[in-house]
Amino acid sequence: xxxxxxxxxxxxxxxxxxxxxxxxxxxxxxxxxxxxxxxxxxxxxxxxxxxxxxxxxxxxxxxxxxxxxxxxxxxxxxxxxxxxxxxxxxxxxxxxxxxxxxxxxxxxxxxxxxxxxxxxxxxxxxxxxxxxxxxxxxxxxxxxxxxxxxxxxxxxxxxxxxxxxxxxxxxxxxxxxxxxxxxxxxxxxxxxxxxxxxxxxxxxxxxxxxxxxxxxxxxxxxxxxxxxxxxxxxxxxxxxxxxxxxxxxxxxxxxxxxxxxxxxxxxxxxxxxxxxxxxxxxxxxxxxxxxxxxxxx
Amino acid sequence: xxxxxxxxxxxxxxxxxxxxxxxxxxxxxxxxxxxxxxxxxxxxxxxxxxxxxxxxxxxxxxxxxxxxxxxxxxxxxxxxxxxxxxxxxxxxxxxxxxxxxxxxxxxxxxxxxxxxxxxxxxxxxxxxxxxxxxxxxxxxxxxxxxxxxxxxxxxxxxxxxxxxxxxxxxxxxxxxxxxxxxxxxxxxxxxxxxxxxxxxxxxxxxxxxxxxxxxxxxxxxxxxxxxxxxxxxxxxxxxxxxxxxxxxxxxxxxxxxxxxxxxxxxxxxxxxxxxxxxxxxxxxxxxxxxxxxxxxxxxxxxxxxxxxxxxxxxxxxxxxxxxxxxxxxxxxxxxxxxxxxxxxxxxxxxxxxxxxxxxxxxxxxxxxxxxxxxxxxxxxxxxxxxxxxxxxxxxxxxxxxxxxxxxxxx
Numbered sequence: 001x002x003x004x005x006x007x008x009x010x011x012x013x014x015x016x017x018x019x020x021x022x023x024x025x026x027x028x029x030x031x032x033x034x035x036x037x038x039x040x041x042x043x044x045x046x047x048x049x050x051x052x053x054x055x056x057x058x059x060x061x062x063x064x065x066x067x068x069x070x071x072x073x074x075x076x077x078x079x080x081x082x083x084x085x086x087x088x089x090x091x092x093x094x095x096x097x098x099x100x101x102x103x104x105x106x107x108x109x110x111x112x113x114x115x116x117x118x119x120x121x122x123x124x125x126x127x128x129x130x131x132x133x134x135x136x137x138x139x140x141x142x143x144x145x146x147x148x149x150x151x152x153x154x155x156x157x158x159x160x161x162x163x164x165x166x167x168x169x170x171x172x173x174x175x176x177x178x179x180x181x182x183x184x185x186x187x188x189x190x191x192x193x194x195x196x197x198x199x200x201x202x203x204x205x206x207x208x209x210x211x212x213x214x215x216x217x218x219x220x221x222x223x224x225x226x227x228x229x230x231x232x233x234x235x236x237x238x239x240x241x242x243x244x245x246x247x248x249x250x251x252x253x254x255x256x257x258x259x260x261x262x263x264x265x266x267x268x269x270x271x272x273x274x275x276x277x278x279x280x281x282x283x284x285x286x287x288x289x290x291x292x293x294x295x296x297x
Numbered sequence: 298x299x300x301x302x303x304x305x306x307x308x309x310x311x312x313x314x315x316x317x318x319x320x321x322x323x324x325x326x327x328x329x330x331x332x333x334x335x336x337x338x339x340x341x342x343x344x345x346x347x348x349x350x351x352x353x354x355x356x357x358x359x360x361x362x363x364x365x366x367x368x369x370x371x372x373x374x375x376x377x378x379x380x381x382x383x384x385x386x387x388x389x390x391x392x393x394x395x396x397x398x399x400x401x402x403x404x405x406x407x408x409x410x411x412x413x414x415x416x417x418x419x420x421x422x423x424x425x426x427x428x429x430x431x432x433x434x435x436x437x438x439x440x441x442x443x444x445x446x447x448x449x450x451x452x453x454x455x456x457x458x459x460x461x462x463x464x465x466x467x468x469x470x471x472x473x474x475x476x477x478x479x480x481x482x483x484x485x486x487x488x489x490x491x492x493x494x495x496x497x498x499x500x501x502x503x504x505x506x507x508x509x510x511x512x513x514x515x516x517x518x519x520x521x522x523x524x525x526x527x528x529x530x531x532x533x534x535x536x537x538x539x540x541x542x543x544x545x546x547x548x549x550x551x552x553x554x555x556x557x558x559x560x561x562x563x564x565x566x567x568x569x570x571x572x573x574x575x576x577x578x579x580x581x582x583x584x585x586x587x588x589x590x591x592x593x594x595x596x597x598x599x600x601x602x603x604x605x606x607x608x609x610x611x612x613x614x615x616x617x618x619x620x621x622x623x624x625x626x627x628x629x630x631x632x633x634x635x636x637x638x639x640x641x642x643x644x645x646x647x648x649x650x651x652x653x654x655x656x657x658x659x660x661x662x663x664x665x666x667x668x669x670x671x672x673x674x675x676x677x678x679x680x681x682x683x684x685x686x687x688x689x690x691x692x693x694x695x696x697x698x699x700x701x702x703x704x705x706x707x
Contacts (some may be wrong), residue, residue, distance in 0.1 A: 036391070037391075189302065257355055
């Protein structure tokens with residue numbers, strides 16, 4: 001009885017703002033649309049259209065692979081760096097507290113500000129990045145970072161990693177600090193070197209933190225919207241080089257200002273696919289990653 | 298005397314009757330001051346009606362408006378875009394139908410502009426057009442004089458002007474490619490003279506040809522002539538940077554729309570500029586100018602104050618409104634007979650006599666994927682060198698065939 005009383009409000013909020021929108025997106029994806037007006041039920045025709053007609057089919061695949069790339073590269077440059085920093089910080093070098101604040105600071109900045117600042121830094125004409133390269137006699141490297149299809153997405157990923165780096169660092173650091181000192185000492189007495197301690201003691205016991213960070217990175221990568229939207233606009237410019245699923249969804253469901261029209265049927269279909277993908281992969285991923293976790297005896 | 302009498306009489310009458318309060322939604326945040334003044338003028342004439350102008354951020358306007366209308370709410374008066382942007386809201390029945398009986402003023406509007414206020418399916422009118430925009434080339438008169446240059450009459454002369462400027466260390470064109478729509482605007486300026494203006498527009502909208510036509514792809518290829526005269530990193534140059542470059546006299550020319558005039562003047566009072574239109578290949582032929590209906594004022598079909606709302610949009614169709622609009626916002630009002638006092642705007646008006654529809658907006662923005670969506674990203678590919686003009690033509694035609702039947706199988 002009390003359980004119902006206490007869980008009730010949360011359930012209602014969850015149902016209204018999470019469950020209902022998901023179900024209505026599912027329903028919307030099965031109707032025909034005329035502008036913003038809903039017409040007849042058409043079953044899976046929107047999905048068929050999404051998969052089979054140009055340009056949607058190509059855009060969907062293009063955006064999906066970009067999300068995969070975002071996930072992989074973020075894992076590689078953000079989370080691996082974070083792990084390295086956490087290992088270093090765990091040894092409490094001089095100024096640890098200062099470093100912790102500095103690494104974590106960008107996480108607290110509003111994403112809008114981060115996007116806006118970096119767009120200024122990366123401006124090809126007066127931006128700091130190209131100015132700095134020119135000063136460093138590397139002017140040949142100066143380029144339109146955000147306007148060049150070969151660098152735009154990677155640049156966004158790096159900016160994103162710069163912003164988020166502090167978060168996995170703190171999580172890993174907390175995980176490392178939670179490793180009981182006796183284990184490390186015991187290993188040392190058994191003659192384990194620095195690297196052995198990290199590899200055989202710390203990493204295995206860090207598995208729960210890794211699970212959380214991998215899952216959050218996955219969900220963040222596949223829902224990635226704000227930063228590309230702020231820095232590149234809704235079209236995935238240039239020429240869809242920074243297009244990701246959320247942008248594609250937003251663009252088709254709500255239209256591009258002064259450019260495109262909304263196609264709510266296709267937009268909802270994309271949303272449903274994204275939800276299904278996130279749910280399945282997160283669930284399977286969670287099970288697989290948990291298996292590797294070792295219980296602290 | 299009569300004024301005094303009227304003024305004395307109205308408050309008394311109004312006590313028995315609450316004034317009607319209308320809301321007017323728009324995406325023109327920057328124009329609020331002007332609309333507030335226009336509304337004041339309207340309210341003086343119609344004391345029983347109050348209008349509140351509520352602007353939203355342009356990029357979020359459509360989302361906010363769609364949600365409100367589908368929920369059976371929304372403002373009484375709606376600032377609407379034109380063509381397909383109007384159709385999205387009009388076709389499902391959210392916008393009140395208008396006709397010449399209700400708004401006889403509309404009879405005097407040009408047919409081209411009214412076409413931007415019509416539903417494509419039913420051909421009915423849904424709004425009062427507010428402005429017409431033309432796509433032109435801005436040039437800095439001081440920089441031209443310093444380099445002994447005059448306005449080019451032919452395409453080749455234009456290229457010579459660009460080269461001279463570049464040789465003298467001046468950035469000839471402020472334009473960039475980071476935002477695809479600025480490239481579509483550039484194609485709207487450059488291409489019509491080469492694809493043959495309205496004759497091609499008519500043929501392609503009737504389905505007699507497609508964008509694979511060499512007339513069109515060769516016209517797009519002319520944009521590549523301009524590439525050497527843009528900033529070497531132009532693909533990263535966004536719209537705001539383009540504007541800054543021209544306003545701060547860092548670049549000699551700016552290919553853009555007539556809506557910039559007011560902004561350029563406001564940002565740099567000393568900027569001495571004028572416009573010309575894209576020169577044709579042969580001297581002596583009048584060049585084409587892409588132009589279009591910028592948008593419309595419509596009435597929510599579900600407003601409880603239909604009469605008052607109609608009265609307001611009727612006011613937007615009057616010469617008085619058009620004059621205020623043109624004077625304050627430095628834009629060409631859609632109302633016929635408005636006197637243009639701004640010399641540059643007047644120049645735009647004169648040069649736009651040989652107008653051709655801005656091709657994707659007027660002809661192919663009726664359903665998703667729109668011609669503009671397809672063209673913009675493809676043009677980014679073309680300007681970056683990863684696509685040929687032929688591939689752009691193919692892609693646009695193929696994408697449009699999803700809803701434009703004449704292109705199917707082409």
